[in-house]
Amino acid sequence: SQTIHQWPATLVQPVGSPLSLECTVEGTSNPNLYWYRQAAGRGLQLLFYSVGIGQISSEVPQNLSASRPQDRQFILSSKKLLLSDSGFYLCAWSVGVYSNQPQHFGDGTRLSIL
């Protein structure tokens, strides 16, 4: 069966520091991969998605970036964090297009910027 791993679970970082969050999927090939952010009490905001190695689509211009160095690995990065980057970061995967398949989420990373 497919599983998704996301780490770390919680992170406290100072303003201006770098960020690297990692997500890996097991049990499937060529998944579609997604990064979302959820601010406290708010809905999910799509940040990036990828449909293949090295392919990244950005939804929101900001100081974050994403990379997909391997088929089942998705990384969210920042060179300098802002206070507004605080939130709950979620990685998700799905398969195909026109497939009527849902997304599945990792456990999330709660990021606090001080």
Add this chain to the structure above:
Amino acid sequence: RKEVEQDPGPFNVPEGATVAFNCTYSNSASQSFFWYRQDCRKEPKLLMSVYSSGNEDGRFTAQLNRASQYISLLIRDSKLSDSATYLCVVNPAGTYKYIFGTGTRLKVLA
């Protein structure tokens, strides 16, 4: 107009009650529909997919009305453990994106 709209609630209902949520979507080309459940400070979890003919899973029933562009979720015999935020999700045809509503909060009271 938002692509996916939900009443934020909260819906406060007693145990054993039946409660229904609606969700409207703006893109008539939308292809796939889902309901997710999100507990406080947790990731969203798939509750059920929504099929054109409607579908049922235990106490939960989902319906799709393409003409009026809405989906619904009916929960029968509510349990305390049903307390959560319910997210409506739409996947427009030909895209990899999933559009999330902001969710409807349900509180089931003892």
